[in-house]
Each structure stands twice: as structure tokens, then as C-alpha cells.
Amino acid sequence: MKTYKIAVIPGDGIGTEVVDAGVEALKALAARDGTFAFHFDHFDWGGEYYKKHGRMMPENGRDAIRHHDAILFGSAGHPDIPDHITLWGLRLAICQPFDQYANVRPTRILPGVVSPLRGVSGPELDWVIVRENSEGEYAGVGGRVHQGLPEEAATDVSIMTRAGVTRIMRFAFRLAQGRPRKLLTVVTKSNAQRHAMVMWDEIASEVAREFPDVTWDKMLVDAMTMRMTLKPQTLDTIVASNLHADILSDLAAALAGSLGIAPTANLNPERVFPSMFEPIHGSAFDIMGKGVANPVGTFWSAVMMLEHLGEKAAAARLMKAVERVTADPALHTPDLGGTANTRKVTDAVIGSIAAENA
Numbered sequence: 001m002k003t004y005k006i007a008v009i010p011g012d013g014i015g016t017e018v019v020d021a022g023v024e025a026l027k028a029l030a031a032r033d034g035t036f037a038f039h040f041d042h043f044d045w046g047g048e049y050y051k052k053h054g055r056m057m058p059e060n061g062r063d064a065i066r067h068h069d070a071i072l073f074g075s076a077g078h079p080d081i082p083d084h085i086t087l088w089g090l091r092l093a094i095c096q097p098f099d100q101y102a103n104v105r106p107t108r109i110l111p112g113v114v115s116p117l118r119g120v121s122g123p124e125l126d127w128v129i130v131r132e133n134s135e136g137e138y139a140g141v142g143g144r145v146h147q148g149l150p151e152e153a154a155t156d157v158s159i160m161t162r163a164g165v166t167r168i169m170r171f172a173f174r175l176a177q178g179r180p181r182k183l184l185t186v187v188t189k190s191n192a193q194r195h196a197m198v199m200w201d202e203i204a205s206e207v208a209r210e211f212p213d214v215t216w217d218k219m220l221v222d223a224m225t226m227r228m229t230l231k232p233q234t235l236d237t238i239v240a241s242n243l244h245a246d247i248l249s250d251l252a253a254a255l256a257g258s259l260g261i262a263p264t265a266n267l268n269p270e271r272v273f274p275s276m277f278e279p280i281h282g283s284a285f286d287i288m289g290k291g292v293a294n295p296v297g298t299f300w301s302a303v304m305m306l307e308h309l310g311e312k313a314a315a316a317r318l319m320k321a322v323e324r325v326t327a328d329p330a331l332h333t334p335d336l337g338g339t340a341n342t343r344k345v346t347d348a349v350i351g352s353i354a355a356e357n358a
């Protein structure tokens with residue numbers, strides 16, 4: 001029997017609560033399926049670890065997880081620690097060296113969930129956002145001089161490389177090709193940003209020639225926010241730079257009903273390094289410890305993890321269980337306007353996994 005080694009990094013805030021729920025669901029799936037198992041290794045990295053050790057993860061932390069089959073991540077972010085330290089010290093410290101350059105963010109309006117868009121339901125909003133996850137505005141290049149003085153200067157330099165743009169375009173075109181509509185929208189801002197974004201557009205056209213069966217178009221990021229809101233049914237697969245996709249994916253999550261349901265996969269498509277799966281929502285310290293966090297974002301991320309591991313049947317089973325649960329308003333957490341708690345939703349998903357006829 002195949003045993004998958006999963007590195008579990010709950011992180012901060014509600015990360016622990018939702019990741020515990022995710023692990024329970026994965027255990028239930030393995031038990032139900034009987035053909036594979038999980039071995040979970042837990043790592044207490046994050047804000048509390050930082051308070052004790054002065055860093056978010058140990059110096060050799062990546063070596064401890066390098067050979068795992070996948071990483072299940074909660075969230076990084078702590079009210080006592082600046083956000084750029086928690087981000088660069090943990091999440092980006094894993095994503096970038098592990099070359100998880102393709103960040104995939106599916107968005108759908110799940111059954112029972114109401115979109116804030118008038119008259120828009122399931123079939124009209126079914127997107128996958130592909131976020132460039134290794135460079136661009138998150139390259140970390142820049143500096144500050146003359147700190148605190150009137151002449152202080154600071155830069156954050158966005159770096160785009162031909163190799164980086166080409167591989168994310170190929171990934172996005174391939175993903176679009178595998179979806180029924182074979183439709184890709186390339187998000188850009190090449191009117192104002194006249195160097196790297198112009199190269200971005202050129203490489204999109206070049207890669208498009210490798211995928212003649214994919215219909216594609218180009219959209220300026222500002223206009224894209226309007227199109228997502230007013231004509232959601234005209235979109236399918238979307239590719240955007242690191243920062244553009246960061247912003248658009250929050251909009252997408254809100255339009256699909258809640259940030260609490262949105263999943264992410266940070267993929268190293270070549271599988272040289274493990275890929276990492278996490279809910280999009282942050283650490284949400286305001287609701288931490290109350291047991292009301294929505295575990296659906298983590299469940300859906302676990303679905304993406306199972307797909308990546310090649311366990312398609314288990315992935316489909318978990319997604320079905322999630323959809324059954326969202327379809328019942330009595331099982332909605334407060335972010336969806338309900339009163340259910342994490343425990344109740346998790347029990348319902350596990351019950352559905354166990355009960356379902358294979």
C-alpha cells in the first residue's frame with residue numbers, strides 16, 4: 001500500500017484549527033479508500049516559534065520537508081510580528097527555494113453558497129487563476145536608504161525573466177487546454193509598465209502558438225476587475241503576475257461567496273521539490289480559538305493535494321463531500337452567514353466520506 005508522507009505546517013491563528021480539520025478528513029479518506037495511507041509529520045513553525053527562536057522556521061527547516069510528498073500549510077501571520085517577516089520567513093521561504101512557481105487558485109460558487117453578484121450562480125462563475133509565484137513584484141529586490149531622514153528613498157523592484165514568464169505561460173495554456181472551454185485570459189498592465197509587462201505580453205503570444213486549440217485574450221488588470229464583476233461567464237482560466245493575481249484572487253474569492261472556501265496549490269510542476277497546499281484565507285486572529293473558522297478552504301486545498309498525488313478518486317470523493325456540506329445552510333460557518341462551527345462542518349464532511357457508496 002502506498003503511504004504518502006505529508007509535512008503539516010499549521011502556522012498561526014486559525015491555521016491550526018483548519019489544518020487539524022484537513023488532516024482528519026484526509027485520514028477518513030484513506031480509511032474509506034483502503035488503497036493508500038498517510039504519514040503526517042507536524043512542524044510547529046510560525047509566529048510562536050519566532051517568539052522563542054527569533055526565526056519562523058529552523059535554518060535547516062527545508063531539509064526536514066524536502067523529501068515529503070506534499071506540504072499542507074495553514075497560514076502565516078501574527079499580530080505581534082510584522083507581516084513581511086512572517087511572510088518571507090515561512091511561506092515564501094518555502095515557495096521560492098522549492099520553486100513552486102505555479103500558484104493555482106480555482107474559484108467556483110459551491111452549491112448552497114450565494115454570490116454577492118446579483119443573479120450569478122454556479123455555472124456562470126467557474127475560474128482557475130494561475131498566479132506566477134516565483135518572481136515579479138514578489139522578487140524581494142529593493143532597498144531603503146537614509147531611513148527616517150527627509151531624503152529617505154525606497155524601492156521594490158519587480159523582476160520578470162524570460163524563463164519565468166515562459167514557464168508560467170506554458171503552465172497556464174496547458175491548464176486551459178485541459179478544461180472544457182479551452183479559454184485563457186492573460187492579465188497585463190503593459191500600457192503603463194512598459195518594459196517587463198511588454199515582455200510578458202510578447203511571451204504570451206509566443207507560447208500561444210504552441211497551443212493553437214486554446215482561445216486566448218489579453219486584459220489590462222484594472223479592466224479585469226470590471227470584467228470579473230460584470231461578465232464573469234466570459235472567463236475561464238486566467239494567468240497573471242504575482243501581485244496582480246494576488247489581488248484578483250481575493251476579488252474572485254469574494255465573488256464566489258467567501259474567502260473561507262478558497263483553496264491554493266503552490267506547485268513545483270516538475271516535482272523536483274514537494275508542492276504546498278493551503279487555504280487562501282490568512283491567520284484571522286480575530287476569530288482564532290473560537291472554533292468557528294471555515295475548514296472548507298483547507299478541504300478544497302486537500303482535494304488539490306490528492307489530485308497532485310494522483311489519488312483522483314479520493315479527490316473527487318472529498319470534493320463531493322464538501323459540496324454536500326455547503327449545500328446545507330445549517331452547515332455554514334459565520335463567514336457564509338451561518339452559525340455552524342468548525343467541528344460540525346468537519347464531522348459532516350467525514351460523515352459524508354464514510355457514508356458515500358463508492
Ligand code: IPM
Pocket residue numbers: 087246249280282
Ligand atoms: C495570498 C496572501 C499572501 C500573499 C499574504 C499572506 C502575504 O495574500 O496568498 O494571496 O500576498 O501572497
Ligand code: MG
Pocket residue numbers: 246247250
Ligand atoms: Mg492574497
